[in-house]
Amino acid sequence: MKLISPSLLSADFGNLQRDVEMLNASECDWLHVDVMDGIFVPNISFGQPVIKHIKKHAQKPLDVHLMIMDPGRYVNDFKAAGADILTVHYEACTHLDRTLHAIKDAGMQCGTVLNPGTAVMLLEDTVQLCDVVLLMSVNPGFGGQTFIENTYNKVRQLRDLCNRKNPQCLIEVDGGVTTENAHLLFEAGADVLVAGSSVFKSANPAETIKQLKR
Ligand code: DX5
Numbered sequence: 116m117k118l119i120s121p122s123l124l125s126a127d128f129g130n131l132q133r134d135v136e137m138l139n140a141s142e143c144d145w146l147h148v149d150v151m152d153g154i155f156v157p158n159i160s161f162g163q164p165v166i167k168h169i170k171k172h173a174q175k176p177l178d179v180h181l182m183i184m185d186p187g188r189y190v191n192d193f194k195a196a197g198a199d200i201l202t203v204h205y206e207a208c209t210h211l212d213r214t215l216h217a218i219k220d221a222g223m224q225c226g227t228v229l230n231p232g233t234a235v236m237l238l239e240d241t242v243q244l245c246d247v248v249l250l251m252s253v254n255p256g257f258g259g260q261t262f263i264e265n266t267y268n269k270v271r272q273l274r275d276l277c278n279r280k281n282p283q284c285l286i287e288v289d290g291g292v293t294t295e296n297a298h299l300l301f302e303a304g305a306d307v308l309v310a311g312s313s314v315f316k317s318a319n320p321a322e323t324i325k326q327l328k329r
């Protein structure tokens with residue numbers, strides 16, 4: 116699959132409705148929504164009240180990426196705010212299996228996120244529960260960082276693991292994705308690419324989304 120999930124972290128927060136409507140009209144597939152708590156990552160972004168407003172205007176699934184400690188505490192709140200896909204960090208969950216089940220039980224698609232420094236093999240016992248696994252290709256917390264090249268190896272390792280344990284599972288990559296590396300990531304086995312600054316800082320975001328998909 117070749118899906119694009121533009122990250123609203125790089126949108127104009129003063130004009131969110133306008134930017135969401137631009138994405139509605141574009142070829143993108145999901146809207147990527149980055150939630151940060153200032154503890155799991157050094158930055159703070161926004162939470163459920165803002166997501167509720169995004170949801171009012173969005174015509175595509177909300178792909179909510181929680182960069183918060185103990186995300187299991189907020190599963191029902193993010194469901195109520197409008198999340199369709201909810202991904203949680205392996206590194207932020209003491210009880211990952213329980214949290215993934217809670218997400219599914221709340222009626223959302225669930226996913227695990229790995230930081231660049233976390234090995235793919237640690238998913239051996241939970242990948243079968245995941246609708247998506249998100250590999251961070253930068254250290255999370257900020258948009259506009261440089262892509263970490265080792266991500267290609269991790270995508271290939273994850274593709275092997277999914278082939279063995281959960282062929283339906285989608286592989287998503289987040290951080291430093293550009294029109295230069297997107298096709299290499301799809302070739303390596305990625306299904307969904309998140310792109311923030313490369314979309315929103317470009318002269319023509321809708322055209323950039325089209326190029327990322329090709
Ligand atoms: C980073 C976030 C990303 C970020 C990507 O911690 O998880 O989703 O918005 O931004 P770019 O595409 O600019 O690296």
Ligand code: ZN
Pocket residue numbers: 122147148149180289309
């Ligand atoms: Zn993200």
